Amino acid sequence: MSNKKIVVIGGGPGGLETANALARLGYSVEVLEKEEVLGGHIRHWYKLFPNLKDADEVIDFLKERAKNPNITISMGEAMSEMTKNGNTFEIKTSKGRDITADVVIAATGFEAFKAERKEEFGYSVYNNVFTSVEIEEMLRSKGTVTTREGKVPQTVAIVHCVGSRDEKVGNFYCSRVCCICGVKQAIEIRKLLPDSQVFNYYMDMRMTGQYFEELYRESQEKWGVHYIRGRVSEASQTIDGMIQIKAEDTLLAKPVIKKVDMLILMVAIEASPSTAQIAKQFDIEYDYGFIRSRDRHNEDQYTPVDGMFAVGTAKGPQTLKETLADARATAEQVAEYLKTSSNE
Amino acid sequence: MIENIMTKNWGYQISQTRKINLDEVDLTIAQKILDMEPTFRLCISCGGCTATCTAGSFTDFNIRRVNLMIRRGQLDGLYEQLNHCMLCGKCHLVCPHGVNTRKVILLMKQLLSEYESHRQINKEEKNV
Ligand code: SF4
Ligand code: SF4
Numbered sequence: 425m426s427n428k429k430i431v432v433i434g435g436g437p438g439g440l441e442t443a444n445a446l447a448r449l450g451y452s453v454e455v456l457e458k459e460e461v462l463g464g465h466i467r468h469w470y471k472l473f474p475n476l477k478d479a480d481e482v483i484d485f486l487k488e489r490a491k492n493p494n495i496t497i498s499m500g501e502a503m504s505e506m507t508k509n510g511n512t513f514e515i516k517t518s519k520g521r522d523i524t525a526d527v528v529i530a531a532t533g534f535e536a537f538k539a540e541r542k543e544e545f546g547y548s549v550y551n552n553v554f555t556s557v558e559i560e561e562m563l564r565s566k567g568t569v570t571t572r573e574g575k576v577p578q579t580v581a582i583v584h585c586v587g588s589r590d591e592k593v594g595n596f597y598c599s600r601v602c603c604i605c606g607v608k609q610a611i612e613i614r615k616l617l618p619d620s621q622v623f624n625y626y627m628d629m630r631m632t633g634q635y636f637e638e639l640y641r642e643s644q645e646k647w648g649v650h651y652i653r654g655r656v657s658e659a660s661q662t663i664d665g666m667i668q669i670k671a672e673d674t675l676l677a678k679p680v681i682k683k684v685d686m687l688i689l690m691v692a693i694e695a696s697p698s699t700a701q702i703a704k705q706f707d708i709e710y711d712y713g714f715i716r717s718r719d720r721h722n723e724d725q726y727t728p729v730d731g732m733f734a735v736g737t738a739k740g741p742q743t744l745k746e747t748l749a750d751a752r753a754t755a756e757q758v759a760e761y762l763k764t765s766s767n768e
Numbered sequence: 769m770i771e772n773i774m775t776k777n778w779g780y781q782i783s784q785t786r787k788i789n790l791d792e793v794d795l796t797i798a799q800k801i802l803d804m805e806p807t808f809r810l811c812i813s814c815g816g817c818t819a820t821c822t823a824g825s826f827t828d829f830n831i832r833r834v835n836l837m838i839r840r841g842q843l844d845g846l847y848e849q850l851n852h853c854m855l856c857g858k859c860h861l862v863c864p865h866g867v868n869t870r871k872v873i874l875l876m877k878q879l880l881s882e883y884e885s886h887r888q889i890n891k892e893e894k895n896v
């Protein structure tokens with residue numbers, strides 16, 4: 425088989441599954457993971473939409489598959505610099521190692537939008553404003569949802585599009601996963617706390633994936649989740665420590681206010697610093713720091729840089745399912761590239 | 769019997785249709801505003817502006833709805849509604865799509881006042 429050096433940057437689902445698939449095609453791969461653990465963001469996740477499967481099931485599957493002699497995982501080691509020198513890439517790692525690679529796969533992923541940037545929602549100012557990520561972590565660690573004071577919430581509001589579709593923070597795009605995440609978290613809260621009321625404040629319900637619409641329907645039919653079509657304009661704290669939110673119920677054409685025990689912000693998917701670094705340095709930025717593929721339909725796993733591939737959310741918002749499929753496609757495209765590339 | 773039923777007045781009357789016929793409405797004013805303030809095209813009717821509008825919480829005035837009524841050619845009564853606006857610009861600050869609502873309001877007021885004075889003249893002519 426080829427003795428070309430293949431490096432995957434990032435040990436999240438996209439990077440791991442690309443390495444797994446390449447290893448099964450007979451290629452040796454090195455995975456650089458900056459953390460001391462594998463799995464990327466989903467390791468903070470509790471259950472996955474649309475079927476509420478444990479996130480751990482996917483991580484365990486990916487890690488099990490990665491126990492392969494063709495895969496070397498370098499944990500706690502990040503790419504700090506990367507340049508292209510002729511046909512090869514020179515990578516400097518955070519551990520001071522220099523790697524020369526023939527093929528690089530950017531699996532550098534995303535970062536959750538920093539909710540403080542939308543000051544009007546009062547995140548990190550008021551106690552009981554949470555991000556969607558914090559709710560996943562809370563469900564994972566405690567198995568339930570409580571206010572920061574440890575109280576069982578009676579009313580919860582979920583705000584959609586926080587940091588997405590918002591010119592004010594410079595993100596025109598839709599993050600594609602947060603509508604369904606709002607539906608999922610609403611169901612989880614209703615299941616755990618049958619006396620609670622959960623309200624989703626949305627601009628458009630975007631059920632972008634297979635079986636998402638069904639989960640939305642289930643949330644209404646089985647769990648009585650409420651939906652209000654209107655963008656929340658601001659949140660404030662009342663004297664009794666609740667969060668009051670303002671919106672327009674656009675379907676009624678009337679302003680509405682509501683007090684809730686917890687406010688959950690569905691934060692956007694933004695390019696991670698490493699994703700943005702690669703996009704910028706190689707001048708292959710699509711927009712907003714994400715990496716541009718060579719052609720969105722025909723060569724979506726290739727980047728415009730010869731020998732560099734990109735997988736998953738490094739290219740923009742994707743669901744986990746899409747990322748895993750993208751990873752398998754990337755492995756196949758890398759193999760094709762290595763078989764046909766003329767730079768022997 | 770049957771005749772009775774057929775001739776009986778059940779209290780229904782032919783009333784003007786509530787439907788807006790989009791093939792017949794006059795969109796001249798809407799088009800003018802869309803041309804003069806292109807950010808007006810970007811409204812997604814999210815209601816952020818109405819939610820934050822002080823005038824809207826004390827009166828029936830709803831800036832998002834007024835904007836939409838203009839774009840559907842439903843002009844009657846809008847000028848008076850716009851009188852509630854204090855031009856504070858808060859709606860512009862919250863808009864996620866960068867609609868310059870304040871500018872749109874100023875244009876609406878200007879164009880609608882022309883429309884209203886024409887309407888007045890037409891009414892008076894009819895009365896003569
Ligand atoms: S998926 Fe839904 S919540 Fe997320 S950005 Fe798109 S419309 Fe907003
Ligand atoms: S806030 Fe902007 S986009 Fe939303 S309804 Fe008002 S003008 Fe339209």
Ligand code: SF4
Pocket residue numbers: 817820821822823824831852853854855856857858859860869870873
């Ligand atoms: S400018 Fe007018 S419409 Fe906008 S928030 Fe102020 S009063 Fe309301």
